[in-house]
Structure formats: structure tokens, C-alpha cells
Amino acid sequence: MPPTPDRAARRTATTAVEAVIEAITDGVKDGRYVPGQRLVEADLTRDLGVSRGPLREALGRLAAEGIVENEPYRGAVVRRLTRADVVDLFQIREVLEGEAARLAARAIDEGDHRRRMAASLRTLERFKRRPDTFAYMDENTRFHELVVELGGNKLLARLIGQLQVHAFRLLLRRLVADGNAVDDSIREHEAVAHAILDGDGRAAERAMRRHVRRSGEMVLRNAERVLG
Amino acid sequence: MPPTPDRAARRTATTAVEAVIEAITDGVKDGRYVPGQRLVEADLTRDLGVSRGPLREALGRLAAEGIVENEPYRGAVVRRLTRADVVDLFQIREVLEGEAARLAARAIDEGDHRRRMAASLRTLERFKRRPDTFAYMDENTRFHELVVELGGNKLLARLIGQLQVHAFRLLLRRLVADGNAVDDSIREHEAVAHAILDGDGRAAERAMRRHVRRSGEMVLRNAERVLG
DNA sequence: CGCGCGATATTGTTCGACAAAATTCGTGTC
DNA sequence: GACACGAATTTTGTCGAACAATATCGCGCG
Numbered sequence: 001m002p003p004t005p006d007r008a009a010r011r012t013a014t015t016a017v018e019a020v021i022e023a024i025t026d027g028v029k030d031g032r033y034v035p036g037q038r039l040v041e042a043d044l045t046r047d048l049g050v051s052r053g054p055l056r057e058a059l060g061r062l063a064a065e066g067i068v069e070n071e072p073y074r075g076a077v078v079r080r081l082t083r084a085d086v087v088d089l090f091q092i093r094e095v096l097e098g099e100a101a102r103l104a105a106r107a108i109d110e111g112d113h114r115r116r117m118a119a120s121l122r123t124l125e126r127f128k129r130r131p132d133t134f135a136y137m138d139e140n141t142r143f144h145e146l147v148v149e150l151g152g153n154k155l156l157a158r159l160i161g162q163l164q165v166h167a168f169r170l171l172l173r174r175l176v177a178d179g180n181a182v183d184d185s186i187r188e189h190e191a192v193a194h195a196i197l198d199g200d201g202r203a204a205e206r207a208m209r210r211h212v213r214r215s216g217e218m219v220l221r222n223a224e225r226v227l228g
Numbered sequence: 229m230p231p232t233p234d235r236a237a238r239r240t241a242t243t244a245v246e247a248v249i250e251a252i253t254d255g256v257k258d259g260r261y262v263p264g265q266r267l268v269e270a271d272l273t274r275d276l277g278v279s280r281g282p283l284r285e286a287l288g289r290l291a292a293e294g295i296v297e298n299e300p301y302r303g304a305v306v307r308r309l310t311r312a313d314v315v316d317l318f319q320i321r322e323v324l325e326g327e328a329a330r331l332a333a334r335a336i337d338e339g340d341h342r343r344r345m346a347a348s349l350r351t352l353e354r355f356k357r358r359p360d361t362f363a364y365m366d367e368n369t370r371f372h373e374l375v376v377e378l379g380g381n382k383l384l385a386r387l388i389g390q391l392q393v394h395a396f397r398l399l400l401r402r403l404v405a406d407g408n409a410v411d412d413s414i415r416e417h418e419a420v421a422h423a424i425l426d427g428d429g430r431a432a433e434r435a436m437r438r439h440v441r442r443s444g445e446m447v448l449r450n451a452e453r454v455l456g
Numbered sequence: 457c458g459c460g461c462g463a464t465a466t467t468g469t470t471c472g473a474c475a476a477a478a479t480t481c482g483t484g485t486c
Numbered sequence: 487g488a489c490a491c492g493a494a495t496t497t498t499g500t501c502g503a504a505c506a507a508t509a510t511c512g513c514g515c516g
């Protein structure tokens with residue numbers, strides 16, 4: 001599935017296009033590419049060592065996913081999110097991830113689902129004692145990916161993956177700025193995990209929706225600092 | 229917004245890439261390109277009169293949107309939906325369009341929303357008396373687009389637009405095969421429209437979710453005929 | 457100061473070329 | 487006749503150079 005290949009597949013990007021996509025998405029996530037920044041083809045071909053063909057193809061895909069904006073004869077720009085965009089984004093994430101949590105709870109007794117969710121829960125515990133914002137962001141991503149995967153809806157996984165890119169950047173900035181936010185986030189994850197382990201779909205959905213909503217509110221409270 | 233430009237923008241595709249995307253999506257929608265069919269670059273460059281660069285770029289975007297599948301050195305194939313894919317698709321549509329209906333109800337008193345929804349409702353009435361399956365498909369699309377637009381969440385509009393490409397093709401076949409389905413669909417649309425006009429978000433969401441769910445069930449009942 | 461107008465930079469597209477991988481197909485073997 | 491094997495063919499992935507179309511910048515002019 002192109003939009004969100006797993007980490008292993010990412011590192012071994014088979015084609016030049018995938019390599020470019022990976023490079024730019026990662027750059028946007030960790031802030032190397034800032035919203036509003038122009039992505040000039042000549043620079044990218046030089047930095048990434050690919051020719052214009054694959055580069056343009058990659059930019060086109062990124063535009064389709066909403067990570068980049070592409071106007072004819074003006075080139076690609078890292079998408080700048082307005083406040084309204086952020087509201088929209090978290091509104092959708094709330095609905096989609098809530099659904100994912102519901103599905104995950106419903107399917108908790110399939111395969112190794114219970115074991116994996118329990119393992120994720122134990123990992124969370126560790127972050128409670130020794131807070132490390134950056135490492136936690138990784139774990140945060142993994143938790144959300146796990147919930148989506150256990151839900152089993154591939155299309156849902158794909159859509160959420162698209163949205164995750166922006167959300168990641170916004171959250172990262174916010175969490176770095178406020179250590180307490182990490183603790184809150186962990187507690188909310190735990191609530192979701194327990195509901196899923198209980199097989200209680202409604203509770204899982206409720207908990208996940210609240211978690212996403214809170215993340216959104218947190219980001220919005222500091223919109224000036226966090227928006228591109 | 230690249231994934232779902234309005235009709236006017238479509239007709240005047242500014243770039244070759246857009247022209248290709250338009251040609252292929254339309255081809256998939258109206259069945260000229262069948263799921264599973266290979267899209268060989270050489271053929272397309274000949275038929276569409278563009279070189280491989282823009283063509284490949286377009287295919288990349290279509291792959292990102294899930295209309296086409298692209299495996300390295302194997303080329304692009306019109307995506308073949310499995311039964312599970314259809315289940316996933318309608319599950320997501322139910323959630324997203326339900327949310328759209330909820331938002332539309334909440335915003336019914338803004339601008340000319342009420343007038344436009346009422347107009348759409350009147351148009352539906354006409355189809356009750358004089359059924360015309362093909363014309364109704366257009367009206368069906370317009371109704372869903374209207375609900376999403378009134379909801380006001382641009383990201384939601386975009387995501388639903390992506391999903392609509394496949395759903396459209398599936399529904400078209402099914403509705404053509406069974407005239408009664410049109411009547412049911414109209415009644416369900418009316419229920420949604422009334423709830424929105426009442427400003428009752430919960431009822432609107434409920435009605436829309438039921439409508440989408442029924443569409444999905446209808447498609448699945450005839451999966452053998454409808455799946456690629 | 458604002459405005460037009462070239463010079464420059466950047467994008468959109470084409471063409472031709474070649475390597476890499478998949479697919480096809482013929483051939484020999486059992 | 488079925489099947490494995492390998493070479494020929496096809497198709498994709500990528501590059502590089504070239505050129506037109508458009509945008510952007512800077513400078514002179516009023």
C-alpha cells in the first residue's frame with residue numbers, strides 16, 4: 001500500500017519515486033521542510049540524486065495526498081495548514097481513528113491481536129517512568145498504527161496514514177514544548193488500550209475519539225506557534 | 229483541490245497530467261477501463277497523445293488515490309476490488325458521509341444552505357414520478373456532494389471524493405440492473421434531507437449511515453456481477 | 457513611487473536512449 | 487504430451503538534453 005508502507009519497506013525504497021516520497025514526507029514530519037517552503041525541482045534533483053522524471057512523479061503523488069501543493073508553472077510548496085484546515089483534520093481523525101478503535105476492539109480475539117496490544121500497553125508503561133518526548137512520538141505513531149492494523153480495514157489504514165503526516169508534525173512541535181502533554185497522551189492511550197483489550201467497541205471508540213479531540217485542542221490552543 | 233476538481237476545471241485540464249488523470253478516471257467510472265486491466269504505457273501515450281513523463285506522473289497519482297495499482301516493473305493495473313475491499317469501502321463511507329450529514333445539519337442556517345437543500349429535495353420529488361435511472365445517478369452524486377459541501381469540512385470533501393470513484397462504478401451497475409433500488413434510494417435521500425433541514429445532526433447522521441449501509445448491502449448481494 | 461518591460465528562473469513536456477526486470481516463446485528433455 | 491529451461495521480446499524505470507510556456511525579478515522610465 002503506497003501511502004503508508006511499513007518501516008522496513010520504507011528503508012528499502014525500491015524505486016526512485018518511493019525514495020523521493022520518503023525523503024520529503026520525512027522532511028516534512030521532522031520539520032526539515034517547513035510549510036510554505038518552495039520545493040524547487042533543480043535543488044531536489046541535486047540533493048536527492050534523481051532526475052526530474054521520478055521527482056515530478058513523486059511530487060505529483062505528494063500533492064494527491066495533500067502533503068504538497070502544486071500549481072501549474074509555480075511549482076510545489078509544502079502545504080501550509082490554516083487554522084480551519086487543522087480543525088477539519090482533527091475532526092476527521094477523530095471519526096476515523098474512533099472507528100478504527102471500535103473495529104480493533106471487535107477483533108481483539110483474532111490471531112495474536114491480544115498479545116500485541118498487551119505488549120504495546122507494557123511499552124507505554126515504561127514511558128511513564130522515563131519520559132523522552134522524541135522516543136515517545138515514535139511509540140505514539142506505532143500505537144496508532146497498531147490500533148488501525150488490528151481494526152483490519154485496509155482502506156481505513158490508508159486514509160489515516162495520509163492524515164498522519166500533518167498531524168505528526170503538529171503534535172511533535174506541541175509535545176516538545178510541553179512535557180505534561182506526554183503524560184496526558186500516555187494516559188489516554190492506556191484508556192484506549194484497555195477498552196480494546198476488554199473487547200468493548202463503544203468504549204474504545206469513545207476513548208480514542210476523546211484522545212484525538214484532546215490532541216487537536218492542544219494543537220489549536222497553540223496554533224500561532226504550531227502552524228506553518 | 230486536485231482529487232476532485234469541479235466539472236469546469238476538469239474540462240479545461242490545464243496540464244497534460246491532469247488530462248491523463250481525467251481520461252483514466254472517467255474511463256474507470258464509465259467502464260471503459262475494467263478492473264484488472266493492464267494499462268500499458270506505450271498504448272496510453274499513443275491513445276492520449278502525451279509522452280511517458282506526464283503519463284507516469286499521472287499513473288503515480290492515480291496509484292496514490294487507489295484507483296490504480298502499481299507494482300515495480302509490472303506496470304499499472306486498474307484496481308480490482310475484492311469483496312473485502314468493498315466491505316471496507318462502505319464501512320468508511322458510512323462513517324465519513326454520516327459525519328458529513330451531521331455537520332450539514334449543524335450548519336443548515338448558514339448562508340443559502342437551507343435554500344439549496346430544499347431545492348435538492350424538490351428535484352428528488354420529480355424523480356419519484358418519472359424514474360430515469362441514469363439521470364438519477366447524476367442527481368444521486370449531486371445530492372451527496374451537496375451534503376458534503378454544506379458540512380463545510382474541506383478535507384472530508386476531499387476524502388469522500390477519492391472514495392466516490394470506486395463506489396460510483398459499483399453503484400451504477402447495480403442500479404441499472406434494478407429499477408426498484410432507485411425508489412429506495414430516493415426515500416433514503418429524503419430522510420437525510422429532512423433531518424438536515426430540521427437541523428437534527430444525530431438524525432441526519434443516522435439516516436445517512438443507514439443509506440450508505442443499504443447501498444453497500446445492495447452491492448454486496450450482487451457482488452459476483454459487480455466485482456471486477 | 458508606481459508601472460511596464462525585458463532578462464532570468466522555473467516549470468511542463470518531448471524525445472531518445474539505455475539498464476533492469478518481467479513476460480513470452482521456442483526448444484529439448486523426460 | 488507435459489514440463490523445465492533459457493534466450494528473445496516486451497515493458498518498465500531512469501537518465502539527460504532540449505525546448506516552449508509561464509512566472510518572477512529587477513531596472514529604467516514616467
